Amino acid sequence: RSARGNWHSRPRIGIMGGTFDPIHNGHLVAASEVAWVYDLDEVIFVPTGRPVFKLDRHVTNAEDRYLMTVIATASNPKFTVSRVDIDRPGVTYTIDTLRDIHAQHPDAELFFITGADAVAEIMRWKDADKMWDLAQFVAVTRPGYTSPSSQLLSEGHVDTLEIPALAISSTDVRRRAAHGEPVWYLVPDGVVQYIGKHGLYRGIAIGSDQDT
Ligand code: ATP
Numbered sequence: 001r002s003a004r005g006n007w008h009s010r011p012r013i014g015i016m017g018g019t020f021d022p023i024h025n026g027h028l029v030a031a032s033e034v035a036w037v038y039d040l041d042e043v044i045f046v047p048t049g050r051p052v053f054k055l056d057r058h059v060t061n062a063e064d065r066y067l068m069t070v071i072a073t074a075s076n077p078k079f080t081v082s083r084v085d086i087d088r089p090g091v092t093y094t095i096d097t098l099r100d101i102h103a104q105h106p107d108a109e110l111f112f113i114t115g116a117d118a119v120a121e122i123m124r125w126k127d128a129d130k131m132w133d134l135a136q137f138v139a140v141t142r143p144g145y146t147s148p149s150s151q152l153l154s155e156g157h158v159d160t161l162e163i164p165a166l167a168i169s170s171t172d173v174r175r176r177a178a179h180g181e182p183v184w185y186l187v188p189d190g191v192v193q194y195i196g197k198h199g200l201y202r203g204i205a206i207g208s209d210q211d212t
Pocket residue numbers: 017018019020021026027030113114115116117118119140141142143166167168169170171172209210211212
């Protein structure tokens with residue numbers, strides 16, 4: 001029996017994949033909303049290793065991104081963090097994430113959570129057709145991005161969910177931190193402090209990478 005009192009025969013687990021460079025409140029609201037609407041027992045945040053769509057830009061080292069994700073999620077009893085992607089050598093592909101989490105939770109029903117922008121990339125991901133067997137995809141709305149194509153939706157592999165709009169991106173948080181502008185309330189307090197303590201994003205070159 002779930003927290004909402006519904007009966008589910010299998011555990012329901014959300015997977016929130018991301019670069020989390022850094023994790024911000026948009027990620028947390030997305031995970032929280034999908035957990036509520038889909039009656040999930042747990043949401044596993046999975047920081048990527050080397051993201052396949054970001055090979056052209058500098059990404060903060062995996063341990064810093066992992067620790068910020070742990071700090072940001074620690075107070076929520078349903079949120080956990082997995083190292084599967086950062087511990088797997090090479091470029092991160094979502095199919096591998098799904099296979100690893102499935103192997104660890106063979107009886108669970110999996111829900112892969114993405115923003116409206118990221119789901120557009122799904123079609124281009126390795127073994128896209130095999131991913132549908134492993135998880136239901138849930139694309140949440142994100143300010144500035146249009147919803148996934150009707151073709152993707154009509155096939156039933158991807159649901160869309162409207163969530164409270166937070167026009168926050170990691171790109172903007174990095175840019176702000178690089179310029180000494182405030183990031184309070186865009187990311188959890190512990191993440192603000194972690195960025196300051198370790199001098200993350202200081203003096204980084206800011207590209208125009210808003211769409212990945
Ligand atoms: P970057 O600007 O570096 O690409 P990002 O803010 O897009 O960072 P990611 O780590 O790339 O963050 O995103 C992880 C997942 O979270 C993606 O599926 C993305 O679509 C989703 N997401 C990120 N920010 C939001 C937001 N503000 N609202 C809804 N979904 C979001």
